[in-house]
Amino acid sequence: MSEPGRRTAGPAPVTGRRRARQAALCAVALVLGTVLSCTPDPGPPKPSLGWGLTHTQYSADVGDAAALKAARESLSAQSLPQNQHLMGWGATNPEPAPGRYDFASLDRRIDVIRKTSGTPVITLCCAPDWMKGGRPGDTDWSRLETAPSPDHYDDFAALAAKVAERYPDVRHFIVWNEFKGFFDERRNRWNYEGYTELYNRVYRALKKVDKDNLVGGPYLTMDSHPPRTTTYASPVKGPWGSIDRRVLDAFQYWNRHKAGADFVVVDGASHARNGETLPDEFTAADKFTAVGRWVRQQTSAPLWWAEYYVEPEGGDRRGGQALDHALQATGMIAMVKGGATTGFYWNPQDRDGRCTRCLWRSTELTDGSGGRALPALDLIRRFDQEFPPGTTFRPVTTTGDDAGSVRVLADDQAVLVVNTLDRPVQVRIDGRPAGLDAYQVRWLNGR
Incomplete structure (x- = not known):
């Protein structure tokens, strides 16, 4: 699942003398026809x-x-x-x-x-x-x-x-x-x-x-x-x-x-x-x-x-x-x-x-x-x-007989649910039913 505004990581940037050096390297790469790629500056490194x-x-x-x-x-x-x-x-x-x-x-x-x-x-x-x-x-x-x-x-x-x-x-x-x-x-x-x-x-x-x-x-x-x-x-x-x-x-x-x-x-x-x-x-x-x-x-x-x-x-x-x-x-x-x-x-x-x-x-x-x-x-x-x-992660309410055997991580966009048991389980995530097979890792929509 993806939506506008979510992070898209890219190559790390260069500044100052490093930017000038990379520009020179890119020029050399183009002349020599090498496979080393030269990418645009995506902003300060995080x-x-x-x-x-x-x-x-x-x-x-x-x-x-x-x-x-x-x-x-x-x-x-x-x-x-x-x-x-x-x-x-x-x-x-x-x-x-x-x-x-x-x-x-x-x-x-x-x-x-x-x-x-x-x-x-x-x-x-x-x-x-x-x-x-x-x-x-x-x-x-x-x-x-x-x-x-x-x-x-x-x-x-x-x-x-x-x-x-x-x-x-x-x-x-x-x-x-x-x-x-x-x-x-x-x-x-x-x-x-x-x-x-x-x-x-x-x-x-x-x-x-x-x-x-x-x-x-x-x-x-x-x-x-x-x-x-x-x-x-x-x-x-x-x-x-x-x-x-x-x-x-x-x-x-x-x-x-x-x-x-x-x-x-x-x-x-x-x-x-x-x-x-x-x-x-x-x-x-x-x-x-x-x-x-x-x-x-x-x-x-x-x-x-x-x-x-x-x-x-x-x-x-x-x-x-x-x-x-x-x-x-x-x-x-x-x-x-x-x-x-x-x-x-x-x-x-x-x-x-x-x-x-x-x-x-x-x-x-x-x-x-x-x-x-x-x-x-x-x-x-x-x-x-x-x-x-x-x-920003949010708390999740998990209910059902096997609720304690399910691991959950959620934000407003997605919910990751993991069944830690070697058998199927039925639980409710924030009131919504969710069935999982043995050891299943399942993605659900957020709120």
């Missing part, structure tokens, strides 16, 4: 982007020609925010040796985002080997998650600035990923001082390139423990468990000492660290709401979820794709109720085509099904369309 995806190891840049076309058509059907990492997850080492750059794979990914009218986001992780003790020219992928050493923080910030200059239409940057390499084993806590120092140097470097660049962090994983575990328990808790206090300490330190942030970033899964989804797989998603509300108490900056995972209980596949779909919708509802305005679905495709939770069929398939959109992508597109940033 700190909230809505709901989209992160490109990972396999995506719509490599594969069968027909499958690639199908995948890109699926993505182009609606402009979505699309995130790509600097190194890893589909991108090779961008600076194998000091001053020697290789942006071919990152160029290819950014070009996919441009071609599909997405809003590009770059996560500035990870670091070339020579910034973390390796030999210049070498790339040891087993050390991908090692953080740069403090004496190379400025080098990493300089690389970030180089990236911002190379892609003048990218206006949103996330600094690092999940505090990778920043856990202090000796002190048994996060090295939040080190991360914050790296973050601040990158933040300043990106703002120096263009003050209108939007930068955020800390991209912490909101790990939780089961309710019976008291070690590292925190006040952020519920039937699903308790957020690890060390994570909250890290967030608060960064928040107090950061140079600035245009948005804040977290990630996490509904299950606890031991894999349990408590008290059940759907209620466990309430963790996202609790985390969001806690973050909103710490800062007024918009809240992003860089990754979110809502897993079947014990990895159970009893409900198949219908259960996966219902859990995905439940997780998104929970994040929005916690105040989130942006979220990225991780891993759009696999390689062999067996992934039912992916966004489209593998682009390496040559049987005619490659690149075809899957239900998870349909849900993200509809959710982003109906509930863009700035949506």
